[in-house]
Amino acid sequence: MINRGNYRWDVFGSAGAAQRFVETLEEAVQRYEWELGAYVVMRNHYHLAVRTPVPNLSAGMHWLQATFAARFNRLRGENGHLFQGRYKALLLQDEEVWARVADYIHLNPLRAFVVEPAQLGNFRWSSLRRYLSRDSAPGLTANPWLGTLGWNQSRRKDWLRYLDYLKEIHAIEQGKPLRERSNYTRGWAIGATEWKQVVATDNAAAVASKPHAEYTTPQEANHARWRARLGEILKARHRSTADLQATRRAERWKCEVADQLQRETGASLVWLAEQLNIQRSATLRMGLWRMRKM
Numbered sequence: 275m276i277n278r279g280n281y282r283w284d285v286f287g288s289a290g291a292a293q294r295f296v297e298t299l300e301e302a303v304q305r306y307e308w309e310l311g312a313y314v315v316m317r318n319h320y321h322l323a324v325r326t327p328v329p330n331l332s333a334g335m336h337w338l339q340a341t342f343a344a345r346f347n348r349l350r351g352e353n354g355h356l357f358q359g360r361y362k363a364l365l366l367q368d369e370e371v372w373a374r375v376a377d378y379i380h381l382n383p384l385r386a387f388v389v390e391p392a393q394l395g396n397f398r399w400s401s402l403r404r405y406l407s408r409d410s411a412p413g414l415t416a417n418p419w420l421g422t423l424g425w426n427q428s429r430r431k432d433w434l435r436y437l438d439y440l441k442e443i444h445a446i447e448q449g450k451p452l453r454e455r456s457n458y459t460r461g462w463a464i465g466a467t468e469w470k471q472v473v474a475t476d477n478a479a480a481v482a483s484k485p486h487a488e489y490t491t492p493q494e495a496n497h498a499r500w501r502a503r504l505g506e507i508l509k510a511r512h513r514s515t516a517d518l519q520a521t522r523r524a525e526r527w528k529c530e531v532a533d534q535l536q537r538e539t540g541a542s543l544v545w546l547a548e549q550l551n552i553q554r555s556a557t558l559r560m561g562l563w564r565m566r567k568m
Contacts, residue, residue: 275335276459277361278319285356286315291346292399295320298342303413306334310413312376315399316386321379323372335361364458365473367465372419377443378458384444391441402440406433462495474498500541504549507531518551524561528552533562 279285286292292315299322303310309325326334343356366372383389383397395406403409405416405427416427423439425432447455463470474495508514508531518528532546543562547555 275322275324275361275363276319277339277357277359280356280358283356284317285346286320286399287317289398290349294345294349295342296399298338298345300411300413301341302334302338303411305337306330308334308413309415310401310411311372311416311419312379312401314379314382314397314401316382316388321382323366323375323379331363335363362459364461365463365465367463367469369418370422371464373422374456375458375464376416376419377440378456381440381444384440385447391444394440395437402437406430406437467498470495471498471502474502496539496541497545500535500539500545501549503539504531504535507534518549522551522553524552524557526561526565529558529561529565532558533565536562 286295295315296313299310299313302308303324306326307328309327311323311325313322314320324331339357339361346356364375366375380394380400380402383400384391384394389397395402397403401414404411404414408430420427420432420436423436425436427433458464463473508517511527511531513527513531528550532541532543532550535541535546536543543555543559547553547558550558552558552561
């Protein structure tokens with residue numbers, strides 16, 4: 275999860291505010307029985323990687339942010355919203371992805387030039403420092419994500435190896451253009467495309483049957499669901515993606531595919547035109563109008 279201060283304000287600009295947030299986070303972890311794999315609190319945002327054995331993420335995050343805001347405002351004698359809005363949550367496919375996200379979280383102070391590489395393990399408001407100093411907290415655990423890297427969280431020498439590993443990642447990133455560096459704050463899920471399609475399809479059914487489901491399908495999840503259904507429709511028609519590339523015109527069969535997919539899933543014309551290799555959405559709109567009129 276990630277959230278930022280309202281108007282990107284430095285809500286954690288003081289040591290007291292950062293410490294109070296960490297304390298409130300620890301309370302939330304205990305209260306909602308979360309497994310906290312990694313966290314970092316920067317000047318104007320925070321990152322969390324949590325596992326929720328009970329489907330209570332929404333309730334827990336609401337409590338965390340509302341409780342911290344109330345305490346912060348009471349301490350400062352202020353009122354109003356501290357955060358930009360609802361937190362952003364990304365689903366993680368497995369423990370290996372969890373490990374990459376933990377790396378990203380722990381590297382935040384270094385990537386933001388808040389600390390030098392030699393001081394990365396000393397950044398106060400990070401789970402990395404807690405792990406290195408054996409400063410345990412209820413629910414804070416590196417299992418099983420650290421194990422995917424071949425290390426054990428009970429051995430300090432493995433944490434020192436992990437620290438060196440993070441520094442190596444950072445050194446490699448410095449040689450890459452900014453657009454090619456890892457960023458785990460985009461989209462709605464991190465994992466293989468096929469896994470995303472399955473999750474999106476399953477989640478769509480859950481949302482339809484339970485309007486107040488824990489997780490609401492965002493745009494990218496819709497696209498994954500539409501893409502999966504498009505593949506099924508093409509297969510049933512003995513067509514392939516190569517057939518879509520043969521022409522950019524709104525041929526009759528393409529319009530039929532678009533019509534079926536739109537009726538079943540509500541796919542947008544812009545997305546359909548792009549996927550069906552039709553030059554413009556207006557061309558597809560006209561083709562659909564003619565076909566439906568006939």
